Amino acid sequence: MIKKTLLPVFVGCYLFFFTSCQENELGPTQNPATDGSLDALALDVVELLNESDAYHPVISTLEQEPVGISLSDLLFSIDINSKSGSISRLQAAAKAAEDHLKVEVAPDKVEIPELWLHKPNGLSVISKSDLLVAYPPAGDETEWNHIKAYTMDKKVVYLDPAKAPDVPVVVIEKYGFQAFKQEAIYMNKMLKEAGLQKEESFRDLAEARMTSTGLETTILDKIRLNDDQEPWILGSAEIYAITSGIRNDNNEAEIAVIPMYYLDKEGKTYYPNQILLFWDDYAYQAANIQLFEKDGNHNYQELVSTLVNEVTALVGSLSGKPWITALGKIGAAIVEALPDSFWTNDDDYVDSYYTIEKTSTYTDYYGAGGNAKASMRPYFVPAN
Known part of the structure; x- marks a missing residue:
């Protein structure tokens, strides 16, 4: 501290x-x-x-x-x-x-x-x-x-x-934890309207999305941040994940914003038991998880619009290329779509987990930037 x-x-x-x-x-x-x-x-x-x-x-x-x-x-x-x-x-x-x-x-x-x-x-x-x-x-x-x-x-x-x-x-x-919760709802709605999120989103565990036996996911068991980027006066860090994967054979992207409300302090280990990836959303068995910290005074609509423009333009050039190449480029585009000029207090890039595989277990696994350490594993949600 x-x-x-x-x-x-x-x-x-x-x-x-x-x-x-x-x-x-x-x-x-x-x-x-x-x-x-x-x-x-x-x-x-x-x-x-x-x-x-x-x-x-x-x-x-x-x-x-x-x-x-x-x-x-x-x-x-x-x-x-x-x-x-x-x-x-x-x-x-x-x-x-x-x-x-x-x-x-x-x-x-x-x-x-x-x-x-x-x-x-x-x-x-x-x-x-x-x-x-x-x-x-x-x-x-x-x-x-x-x-x-x-x-x-x-x-x-x-x-x-x-x-x-x-x-x-x-x-x-005015731009703290409570505002962040509402913004996450708006951001996912905008992604869905732009065609970068399925009509039945990752947050729905409706029976319609279940297979006859259940739902395959990746769950976050443990996570720790070395630096949450937050000045003390801004309080608890508003950390969120942007998940991305390939939706179909045309290498179109599936993107979602997932708030991580519990992750509020650096140097502390959390055990959230939070589902991050719903594999029914993707055509292939790998996806990206990238962590950001929301700081106040930013225009979240402009953020999503820029993200949509960057990814849409990129995906148009990825059709016919190997899906694993497309996945990496989509992850890179998400980071590149966040220019400093969009915020008075910039949304801070925290770390990235690229190419998380559906069947793999990750224990005390560091992100690409070495700032986040997490444990994730496959998790099956049985149907009722």
Whole structure:
């Protein structure tokens, strides 16, 4: 885990946390780009935590939801009597996000306000006097110099984006775990509409897709990442797999996006028991599994559109070539279809498993980049 420290910032005097030297804003050359809506929400969260009957329910809920909880679900789960302006504003923000997703046409960006708790290792009790409320800066994460945070009396302090602090922090964001779940649904829908995914998708275990005896798959028993690419303020890593294989004799591609919600920290081994490959989707007994990390502020629609264009153009040139050649080129095209210019915070390429075979077992098997180590095996799902 990352060592946790606070960053003192020079702003006319040295600003040390919890001293009498106060500063409300950094100068123009020092102040990181901020998201105004998140800044307002952060102040409302501070007010919420200062409600006498809200602090303990909120903190207790966040401790039970380490990857984060939507603002809507949090407000629904806590029982408080206050009708303060901050609670009304938080409720309005949650409702606006929900309404934005009810439209028939998928939005360009999925924004769902959510909160999660950064709790330093070894900390058993969260003291209100130590608690901060923060949010991710806007802009390219490689250019982040400081992270703006509020104390419980609304004083501003600045945190180091590269080192997680030694104090607890409630983080509010819009492009986190909850938004990622919805984006994955939209991405698979777009792939299906583009003809790169069968009408009955890999997620369906419907009887219609079963053979008379069952379904042949490859299951992920164990996985560990050496580096999940995620700055601490962005919380749990949103890791997803893009699987690809050959659908037919024309070397047409079958592609799917599979969220890996559990895979949120580097250097930790997970035992997900998750099916990654459904062999009924492919004409041949090998497929690719490539891992990526979703970072916020990207346009997932543009990502899928570019992926579709790259793969469709490539597959047109692969007809008649050996299928194993086509499989390798499709895997390479998926990585090449992810240019940095599409994101403010780029989706990070994590690792690739090329040519995973249907009948093979892989134990502590490293990806091509050496960043992921996984154990996979054939798994048969019997029919009912």
